[in-house]
Amino acid sequence: MSRLVGFTTVRVGGEAETVIVKDASALKFRGDEVVIGRGSKVLISDKGLGKVLIMRNVGASVRGNLITAESGTPLPLLSRIAAESGLSGLEWACGIPGSLGGGIVMNAGAYGGEISDVLVSADVLTSRGRVTVSAKELDPTYRKMRGLPHGVILSATLALTAGSLEVKNLMRLYAEKRRASQPSGHNFGSTFRKIGGVSAGYFIEKAGLKGYAVGKAHVSEKHANFIINDGDSASDIRALIDIIKLKVYAACGERLTEEVIYLGEF
Ligand SMILES: Cc1cc2nc3c(=O)[nH]c(=O)nc-3n(C[C@H](O)[C@H](O)[C@H](O)COP(=O)(O)OP(=O)(O)OC[C@H]3O[C@@H](n4cnc5c(N)ncnc54)[C@H](O)[C@@H]3O)c2cc1C
Numbered sequence: 001m002s003r004l005v006g007f008t009t010v011r012v013g014g015e016a017e018t019v020i021v022k023d024a025s026a027l028k029f030r031g032d033e034v035v036i037g038r039g040s041k042v043l044i045s046d047k048g049l050g051k052v053l054i055m056r057n058v059g060a061s062v063r064g065n066l067i068t069a070e071s072g073t074p075l076p077l078l079s080r081i082a083a084e085s086g087l088s089g090l091e092w093a094c095g096i097p098g099s100l101g102g103g104i105v106m107n108a109g110a111y112g113g114e115i116s117d118v119l120v121s122a123d124v125l126t127s128r129g130r131v132t133v134s135a136k137e138l139d140p141t142y143r144k145m146r147g148l149p150h151g152v153i154l155s156a157t158l159a160l161t162a163g164s165l166e167v168k169n170l171m172r173l174y175a176e177k178r179r180a181s182q183p184s185g186h187n188f189g190s191t192f193r194k195i196g197g198v199s200a201g202y203f204i205e206k207a208g209l210k211g212y213a214v215g216k217a218h219v220s221e222k223h224a225n226f227i228i229n230d231g232d233s234a235s236d237i238r239a240l241i242d243i244i245k246l247k248v249y250a251a252c253g254e255r256l257t258e259e260v261i262y263l264g265e266f
Contacts, residue, residue, distance in 0.1 A: 002016070003015050003048075004039075004044050007054055008039035008043075008044060009038070009040040009186060010043065010186050010227075011186040011229060011232070012231075013046070013048070013049075014045060014049070014264070016034075016051065018051075021054065022057055022058075024070065024125075027152065030127060032050065033050070033052065034052045035053045035152050037071070037103075038098045038102060040096075040188060040189060041261055042262075043188065045234055045263065046233060046234045047264055055101050057073075057155075058074070059073065060073055065087060065162065067085075067158045067160065071100050071154055071155055073100045075098050076094050078090055078100060079091065079094040080094070083167045086162065086163050087163050088161050088162070088164070088167050089159075090113075090160065091167055091174060092109060092111045092113035095175055096108055101153040101156075104119065104153055105145060105148060107140045107143050116140030116145070118158040118160055119138070119157075120157040121133060121134050123153070125151050133147070142193070181222070181223060182223055183222040186228065186230070190225045191241060191260055201223055201225035201226075202224075203254050203256065204224035204225060204248060206252055207250075207252060209224065209244055210224050212243070212244070212247075213240070214239045216229065216236065217230070218240070219240070219244065227240060
């Protein structure tokens with residue numbers, strides 16, 4: 001058993017039976033394991049989890065404009081590999097601290113791009129064996145892949161386009177934008193989904209919640225949709241999320257929906 005704190009960017013999470021998957025070629029999946037990548041979009045209960053597969057299978061190969069990569073490959077690395085190969089389509093991913101697998105589950109995106117724009121197919125290990133699922137079958141929508149079978153994403157193929165010098169310039173620009181708009185500290189990125197194209201941060205700020213804290217977790221002063229954690233309690237973060245929802249509804253009449261994924265019992 002090991003604590004999951006160190007496997008998440010928000011730095012909370014109880015104990016679990018962890019398996020670090022560096023080579024997924026002989027992986028078995030029973031169906032009741034929890035899978036995480038870089039843990040940058042999850043809030044894991046203080047009570048912990050059962051068996052957790054932590055995907056650290058990293059690697060990518062480039063063939064023409066196609067990149068096939070292991071699911072544990074960090075998105076910033078993939079973005080750099082694309083740029084170094086003269087390919088465009090993943091510039092937006094350079095500052096997202098997740099893995100390819102987590103990026104597919106979340107249909108991660110930024111600055112007008114998202115993974116479904118470039119995804120061709122994903123190989124998924126289910127309890128009944130491996131399947132290759134096309135991007136269309138995955139049925140992408142905003143921060144969700146509705147058609148993903150229950151299983152472990154092992155690898156995926158992305159189709160990019162020929163890039164120019166502009167690719168690296170865009171990556172620099174996006175990195176600067178991120179530095180200017182997003183806080184540092186332990187967090188899981190945006191806590192809530194947009195409402196009608198408007199950032200949840202707008203409503204949280206309007207409700208006067210910047211700086212609001214439960215225990216050692218607080219709403220960032222820099223970006224109201226970010227929760228910064230200086231403590232070690234997932235329960236406090238969950239309580240803060242629940243309070244934000246209530247207060248935003250009372251102040252703005254808007255119902256916020258979580259983008260963060262809860263894992264375990266709260
Ligand atoms: C500072 C910061 C900035 C961020 N900025 C952005 C942004 O601009 N845009 C954006 O979209 N997101 C952003 N995020 C959120 C996050 O990085 C993305 O959602 C990322 O794609 C999640 O990948 P992960 O590997 O960390 O997934 P995890 O958090 O580990 O898991 C997320 C979900 O995917 C599942 N999962 C993970 N890997 C696999 C796999 N191999 N097979 C099956 N299921 C799997 C998990 O079970 C869970 O349901 C940000 C996060 C942080 C901390």
